[in-house]
Amino acid sequence: MATLKRLLHGLETFNTYMLAAGRSIAWVLVLLMVSCILVQVFFRYVLNDALPWPEEAARAFMIWMMGLVAGSGYRWGSFVAIDLVNDYLPSLIGRILKLLLLILAMVVLMQLFVLAIEFFQRGFRTRAASFHLPRAWIYLAMPVCFGSMLMVNIELVLREFGRVFGNPDDFPDPVKPELNTSAE
Amino acid sequence: ADYKLRAVANSNENDEDYDGLVVFKDFVESRSNGKVEVELFIGTQLCANGTECLQAVEDGSVDIYISTAGGAANMYPYVQVLDLPYVLSDDRIAETVLSGDFTREMRKAILKDSDDKIRLMTIGNTGGWRNFANTKRVVKTPADMKGLKIRTVVADLPQELVKALGASPTPIPWPELFTSFQTGVVEGSKNGITDIMGMKFPEAGLKNVTLDGHAYMSALWYMSNENFLKMDEETRKVIVDGFDALQQATFASPKRKSIKAYADFKKAGGNLYVPTPADKAAFKAAAQPVYTWFKKSVKDGEKWYALLSSEAAKAEKEVAAAHAADIN
Amino acid sequence: MLIFFLVIFLVLLLLGMPVFFAMLTGPGIMLYVEGMERDIPLLFRNIYNGIDSFPLMAIPFFMLAGELMNQGGITMRLVTFAQSLIGHVRGGLAHVNILSSMLFAGLSGSAVADTSALGSMLIPAMEKNGYSRKFAAAITAASSVIGPIIPPSGIMIIYAYTMEISVAALFAAGVIPGILVGLGLMGMTSILAKKHNFPPAGPKFTLREKGLATRKAILPLLTPVIILGGILSGVFTPTEASAIAVAYALFLSLFILRSVKVTDLPAIFTRSAISSSVVLLLVGAAIAFKSVVSLSHAAEFMADWTLSLSDNALILLFLINILLFIVGMFLDAGPAIIILGPILAPIFIQLGIDPVHFATIMSVNLTVGLATPPMGLVLFVASSVSGEKVQTIARAILPFLFVEIIVIFMITFIPAISMTIPRLLGLA
Ligand code: NA
Ligand code: NA
Numbered sequence: 034m035a036t037l038k039r040l041l042h043g044l045e046t047f048n049t050y051m052l053a054a055g056r057s058i059a060w061v062l063v064l065l066m067v068s069c070i071l072v073q074v075f076f077r078y079v080l081n082d083a084l085p086w087p088e089e090a091a092r093a094f095m096i097w098m099m100g101l102v103a104g105s106g107y108r109w110g111s112f113v114a115i116d117l118v119n120d121y122l123p124s125l126i127g128r129i130l131k132l133l134l135l136i137l138a139m140v141v142l143m144q145l146f147v148l149a150i151e152f153f154q155r156g157f158r159t160r161a162a163s164f165h166l167p168r169a170w171i172y173l174a175m176p177v178c179f180g181s182m183l184m185v186n187i188e189l190v191l192r193e194f195g196r197v198f199g200n201p202d203d204f205p206d207p208v209k210p211e212l213n214t215s216a217e
Numbered sequence: 218a219d220y221k222l223r224a225v226a227n228s229n230e231n232d233e234d235y236d237g238l239v240v241f242k243d244f245v246e247s248r249s250n251g252k253v254e255v256e257l258f259i260g261t262q263l264c265a266n267g268t269e270c271l272q273a274v275e276d277g278s279v280d281i282y283i284s285t286a287g288g289a290a291n292m293y294p295y296v297q298v299l300d301l302p303y304v305l306s307d308d309r310i311a312e313t314v315l316s317g318d319f320t321r322e323m324r325k326a327i328l329k330d331s332d333d334k335i336r337l338m339t340i341g342n343t344g345g346w347r348n349f350a351n352t353k354r355v356v357k358t359p360a361d362m363k364g365l366k367i368r369t370v371v372a373d374l375p376q377e378l379v380k381a382l383g384a385s386p387t388p389i390p391w392p393e394l395f396t397s398f399q400t401g402v403v404e405g406s407k408n409g410i411t412d413i414m415g416m417k418f419p420e421a422g423l424k425n426v427t428l429d430g431h432a433y434m435s436a437l438w439y440m441s442n443e444n445f446l447k448m449d450e451e452t453r454k455v456i457v458d459g460f461d462a463l464q465q466a467t468f469a470s471p472k473r474k475s476i477k478a479y480a481d482f483k484k485a486g487g488n489l490y491v492p493t494p495a496d497k498a499a500f501k502a503a504a505q506p507v508y509t510w511f512k513k514s515v516k517d518g519e520k521w522y523a524l525l526s527s528e529a530a531k532a533e534k535e536v537a538a539a540h541a542a543d544i545n
Numbered sequence: 546m547l548i549f550f551l552v553i554f555l556v557l558l559l560l561g562m563p564v565f566f567a568m569l570t571g572p573g574i575m576l577y578v579e580g581m582e583r584d585i586p587l588l589f590r591n592i593y594n595g596i597d598s599f600p601l602m603a604i605p606f607f608m609l610a611g612e613l614m615n616q617g618g619i620t621m622r623l624v625t626f627a628q629s630l631i632g633h634v635r636g637g638l639a640h641v642n643i644l645s646s647m648l649f650a651g652l653s654g655s656a657v658a659d660t661s662a663l664g665s666m667l668i669p670a671m672e673k674n675g676y677s678r679k680f681a682a683a684i685t686a687a688s689s690v691i692g693p694i695i696p697p698s699g700i701m702i703i704y705a706y707t708m709e710i711s712v713a714a715l716f717a718a719g720v721i722p723g724i725l726v727g728l729g730l731m732g733m734t735s736i737l738a739k740k741h742n743f744p745p746a747g748p749k750f751t752l753r754e755k756g757l758a759t760r761k762a763i764l765p766l767l768t769p770v771i772i773l774g775g776i777l778s779g780v781f782t783p784t785e786a787s788a789i790a791v792a793y794a795l796f797l798s799l800f801i802l803r804s805v806k807v808t809d810l811p812a813i814f815t816r817s818a819i820s821s822s823v824v825l826l827l828v829g830a831a832i833a834f835k836s837v838v839s840l841s842h843a844a845e846f847m848a849d850w851t852l853s854l855s856d857n858a859l860i861l862l863f864l865i866n867i868l869l870f871i872v873g874m875f876l877d878a879g880p881a882i883i884i885l886g887p888i889l890a891p892i893f894i895q896l897g898i899d900p901v902h903f904a905t906i907m908s909v910n911l912t913v914g915l916a917t918p919p920m921g922l923v924l925f926v927a928s929s930v931s932g933e934k935v936q937t938i939a940r941a942i943l944p945f946l947f948v949e950i951i952v953i954f955m956i957t958f959i960p961a962i963s964m965t966i967p968r969l970l971g972l973a
Contacts, residue, residue, distance in 0.1 A: 276586040390600060391709070396972060399779070401779040
């Protein structure tokens with residue numbers, strides 16, 4: 034159990050930094066997305082000269098934005114699920130069920146990660162339609178997305194494992210980062 | 218069946234592509250004595266555009282797929298040679314060229330660029346010819362195009378063409394196009410008549426069509442090379458003949474369909490302008506920058522332009538000889 | 546039997562697997578079992594293909610615009626404005642809750658945003674005013690479904706994207722149904738208010754107070770005018786309109802109302818990035834799932850089966866509404882539309898129902914599903930905002946659901962409700 038705790042702690046720390054890094058880039062990408070589209074409107078409507086690239090560029094930023102924060106969304110429970118059955122099961126059985134589902138999700142993520150790497154590698158043969166960049170550099174967001182979700186999933190599996198076979202209180206949820214703002 | 222083939226066309230059951238597939242399916246299934254089965258997936262059920270579907274053919278998830286030249290431009294930029302304006306003069310010339318060695322040359326190039334994964338089987342037609350259409354005025358010469366906001370897909374060649382004619386290329390998603398005509402976000406497009414009528418664009422004000430016929434709407438039919446070569450030779454022959462029958466069907470279908478489309482267009486109050494030879498020459502002259510662009514910016518552009526031109530010249534000669542024999 | 550993927554999917558979903566994973570695991574397992582490994586890459590690619598879309602980009606943008614508007618000040622102003630209009634009647638705050646949702650709906654495309662923004666403010670206020678917490682949470686959840694019915698609407702963007710119809714037409718079609726849901730809920734509130742003798746929110750606003758409240762709310766209330774006006778007058782496409790909405794919200798909150806500081810922006814942008822990335826992944830997984838629905842020919846099977854029940858459009862519409870309602874109980878509106886839209890819409894279009902009319906029926910029905918147990922996203926949010934259990938809120942919401950079901954049937958059988966505005970604008 035002590036080894037597990039240490040392992041989990043290491044992974045938690047790693048994930049915390051990894052996800053924070055992703056978030057700190059993602060918000061800039063949102064800003065870039067908005068800017069691209071505003072430029073598009075301005076050029077077409079005001080200058081009467083439509084640009085071909087803003088749409089595709091904004092789409093690329095959106096894919097990367099998603100890839101960089103999907104792990105955060107997964108870690109903080111934004112992926113909705115029906116909790117109904119779990120409410121009616123004894124807590125240990127509920128935990129075991131949760132563990133099994135997490136392991137299944139982990140298998141899915143591993144498969145997605147492998148496919149995403151292939152997808153990225155083959156992307157060098159296609160280029161973006163409106164600017165000169167191999168699509169691989171857009172596709173790279175997918176291994177990043179599923180890779181980071183996989184890291185989070187392993188963390189969730191370890192934690193649930195500890196809760197099933199050890200003392201649940203020893204394996205608390207990680208602290209959620211403050212994304213609050215100074216509201217009025 | 219020994220071989221189950223999955224065929225995808227991103228259009229709908231009213232489209233020429235579907236007509237071609239129906240012919241292909243029937244031909245192949247009957248001539249192979251049930252050895253081959255063809256399953257049709259029409260629309261965007263498995264994949265939604267050229268890039269997506271060609272990747273699926275590479276993966277082997279899709280066996281047969283049809284794209285326009287624009288649809289394959291991201292993957293194989295030189296196929297846009299087929300979109301070069303005013304190179305193929307009419308249906309008969311285009312059909313002669315596409316039934317010949319040009320298609321075989323392009324097959325070689327695509328096989329090479331796809332790591333032997335994608336095999337071009339044949340090139341047919343999907344929707345006749347592209348013409349300029351707009352909501353504002355009757356366009357008789359290139360000068361009338363000046364300043365019009367013309368919807369194009371996001372691909373280099375059509376944008377270059379629109380720019381060369383002094384108009385402004387504007388990318389708008391196809392489903393938003395009706396509303397965009399109505400509201401004036403765009404003022405024109407370059408489409409075949411069947412698409413124009415299929416989307417009821419005249420109701421949104423798209424009432425002026427100039428029959429400049431700037432591009433033959435080529436339809437490139439691909440097959441997964443691996444799955445093709447897996448078959449025994451006898452079956453491969455059936456497949457090849459099936460694609461030939463498909464090509465003939467797609468050559469014929471738009472001609473039949475456009476009759477009603479043009480009639481409906483006139484009934485809806487549309488103006489059709491048929492450019493005089495002089496007008497057409499003016500369009501061709503104005504489009505010159507597109508050739509320069511293609512030869513310079515597209516890989517092997519020079520070669521493909523030369524090949525298509527020489528094949529077109531050859532076809533013109535053949536057809537002229539046929540005329541000489543047939544007229545008298 | 547490939548079609549068993551539907552069973553695996555449902556079992557995993559009910560056992561508590563997140564929707565995203567259940568939508569991939571069910572098809573994935575069956576493709577392996579059936580020896581169709583060549584379709585596993587297709588499944589993956591379609592996740593990406595589903596997300597890489599321009600129309601879909603409106604979703605993160607409208608979410609961000611909503612977040613910005615909600616951040617300090619703006620929601621408050623809308624609530625005060627609503628209160629100045631109807632706060633003084635019996636059951637005042639309950640009415641204010643509904644009216645605020647209708648106003649907020651013009652700024653936001655999501656019921657979840659509506660619930661969390663208005664719920665965190667109004668549920669405590671209603672409790673203080675003497676309402677039970679479960680009632681306050683229930684009315685918040687029930688009225689929040691107006692958010693995606695009155696444009697802008699994330700659900701309608703998804704519908705238009707999957708079915709390739711015009712977002713503008715669908716937006717226009719949602720206006721009257723949204724107002725109708727609001728009026729219906731207010732009617733039910735009046736009945737309940739009389740029965741339980743709910744208090745008014747406060748004295749009637751004086752004319753001066755009313756003017757002040759209006760003046761403070763006028764700029765935020767211009768957002769829907771800019772969005773819809775811009776789309777319908779041809780200045781921009783819906784996705785562009787969503788970016789304009791972000792720009793306008795930024796301008797308002799940074800410079801005019803000064804309710805947001807520049808240093809707050811990274812956190813706001815990050816929050817909307819996270820919530821939209823979850824939605825995008827869900828859309829991607831649903832597109833992947835849909836491709837396996839096609840491979841298994843489940844769609845044809847279902848279409849044949851539907852038409853074998855009856856070929857009377859009105860009877861089928863009745864049945865389909867029941868089906869959609871049940872689906873909505875278990876599945877989020879976005880995935881439900883992506884999976885069922887392409888199956889159901891062609892059947893009804895063939896039977897003579899206008900595509901925009903059917904789109905409205907489906908969108909409204911599945912939106913109401915957001916407030917039904919067990920898988921009601923809005924109920925989860927109302928529960929976390931109020932601290933009341935989901936089951937408790939689910940019981941308290943029943944009278945309001947009843948009203949919403951009646952509205953669904955009105956929209957279904959009176960096409961004019963949804964079609965009048967699109968027709969007047971020439972969009973349908
Ligand atoms: Na809304
Ligand atoms: Na629900």
